[in-house]
Each structure stands twice: as C-alpha cells, then as structure tokens.
Amino acid sequence: MAGLLPTLALPLLRQLPPETAHALALRGLGLGLAGHDRARADPRIAQTLFGRHFPNPIGLAAGFDKNAVAVRPLMALGFGFVEIGTVTPLPQPGNPRPRLFRLDAERALINRLGFPGEGLARVLPRLAALGQRSVPLGANIGLNKEGAVPERDYPALAIALAPHVDYLTLNISSPNTPGLRDLQASARLAAILAAVKRALPEAPPLLVKIAPDLSEEALAAVVETALAGGAGGLIIGNTSVRRPPGLRSPHAGEAGGLSGPPLFAHARVMLARAARLAAGRLTLIGCGGVGTGAEVLAMVRAGAHLVQLYTAFVYQGAALLPRLRRELLVALDAGGFARLEDARGVDIASLAETSWNI
Secondary structure, three states: OOOHHHHHHHHHHOOOOHHHHHHHHHHHHHOOOOOOOOOOOOHHHOEEEOOEEEOOOEEEOOOOOOOOOOHHHHHHOOOOEEEEEEEOOOOEOOOOOOOEEEEOOOOEEEEOOOOOEOOHHHHHHHHHOOOOOOOOEEEEEOOOOOOOOHHHHHHHHHHHHHHHOOEEEEEOOOOOOOOHHHHHOHHHHHHHHHHHHHHOOOOOOEEEEEOOOOOHHHHHHHHHHHHHOOOOEEEEOOOEOOOOOOOOOOOOOOOOEEEOHHHHHHHHHHHHHHHHHHOOOOEEEEEOOOOOHHHHHHHHHOOOOEEEEOHHHHHHOOOHHHHHHHHHHHHHHHHOOOOHHHHOOOOHHHHOOOOOOO
C-alpha cells in the first residue's frame, strides 16, 4: 500500500526537530520506502497544459525537495507534477537555525530557511540522470543571499536547467532572502523576464511565483507585467509574512513565511482576482493551505489550472495523495461537473469581489 510505512512513521518524525524530520523523510524517499501509488489515473481530472500531460492537478510545491534528491520517488506517490528547488547559482547554508517551526494547532508551518541548498552544479547531474519522467517536472529558481545580480543569475539558471525540466518558476517572493520581494515591482520583474527571454528565446514555460501579501494594485501590475514579458503563468502564492488573527500555536510569533490552512481563504480570493485580470491569458497555479479534495476543487473553481501543496504533505505524508484524488472526484460529482475543466473559474465573479484580507 503506497505510503503506509511513511504514514506510520509520521508520529515518530513529529517528535524530532522539523528540519531533522524533513531530512529523514527525504532520505526515506530516496531509499524507496514511500512505496508506489498504483491507482489508475482518471481522465476526468487529467489536463494538457504547456503541451504536457498532467494526470491530475495536484502538484508538490517547491521547498520540499530543494536539491532534486528524491524526484522519482515523489512522482511515484501520485502527484500530477513535481517542482524542485529553490535552486540557487551557488551553494549556501541559509539562515541560522532554528528556522522551521510547526504550528500544530493550525497544522501550519513557519519557515525562514533562506534558500539553503547545494547549488546548481550539484542539482544538474541529478536532473540529467532522470531521463523519461512519469509526470511533468518544474524547477524553481532563486538568488543567492550575497553577490546576486538578478538580470544575470535568473537567465543563467534558466539556460542550465531548461533542458531537464518542463517548466521554470521565477521565485521573486520568498520573504527570507533580503530584497527578493522587491523584484515583484513592475520595472524589476520586466527586466528579469526580458533578460531570460534574450538569453533563452526557446525557454520552457516560465512561471512567476508571487507573494500572497501583495496589494490589489500590485497584483494587477504583476499580472500585466507577466503578460507583457511573455510569462506563461503565475503561482499564487508563496508564504506570508502576515499573521491572521486567532493563531494559537506557541510558535505563531516567529519571523518567517507562514504556510498552511490559515492562508487558504485569502489565497483563493487572490487567485480569483488574478484570474479575472488575466482573462485566460495565463496558466494559474493555486497554492496556499490546500489539504482536501474539496479544497483542490475550490481552487479550480477560483480559476486555477493546477494546484500545489506543501504543508499538508508534511503533516499527512504519502497517504495524502490517493485520498485527495478520491475526494476531488467526489467533489466533482457533487458539483455536477463531468470533468475538472468544466469547473474552472465558475466562482471567479463572486470571489473576486470578496474583501481582500489575510
């Protein structure tokens, strides 16, 4: 049964510091201990986007497998696509520990990792060795904390990674690298997109991952800049530096980016606003607090083509994926939709008028 051993190990892993548990989980995945999801793909939730086949809309967000050490085992769990990274040009240790915190009462996380990773040179051989892949693969790219030149570094990363992935994601929204979120400003984002296009005219689809903390005006500017710069889509969104009222966990006041269920309602409204602005011209990936099949469908109804998750996978393990797909099919039937595509965007008009709060 896929995911049985890791699921049984989850209570033990949660007794360990979060980063230690994460490292052990990755090692177990690399050893093949997570099993393989052998359920037949259901064509009702399959899509073709960017010319690639996505067997289901549920993807693993960047941040879980930063260094591409467990790509095949993760794909085998039943994700519809997997995104590795964030990959930086050079290795770096990230921020001082502790830098990852569980908010168990909310089943959420706060991280201030700061892009720790082995760097491009170590990641590339692992991607090159993958060969044919069972689902689409994305690479999330970002900047080193020191010595970064965005108009130089993003294109260099794109050139190196493009032959090995199905899409690239510009991470300009992590709150844990000084100055990174400033790149969401129209002029800075336009310059980066132009630099990547000049360096790699035939680049794979280029997505932009944005912060959930953007104002309505800033979101509108990002959408127009992405369109003008030839981006293929947006990921909405990254972790939040804001703290919704009512968080009960002892670590709720830690600095860093919040992820998990407290972001879901706002992420969905933000997604609907972006979908209304984009008017079908961008592929949108909803991300923020998704943990049930009904929530996957809710993101699709808000305009998402695809959905990513991270925190729910950390808390629930490999058994999450088969459950999400079953629940998604039940939710489709309950909503009277024959296929996933029939549900896309049906709530945009109502959600886009919802108050803008987080």
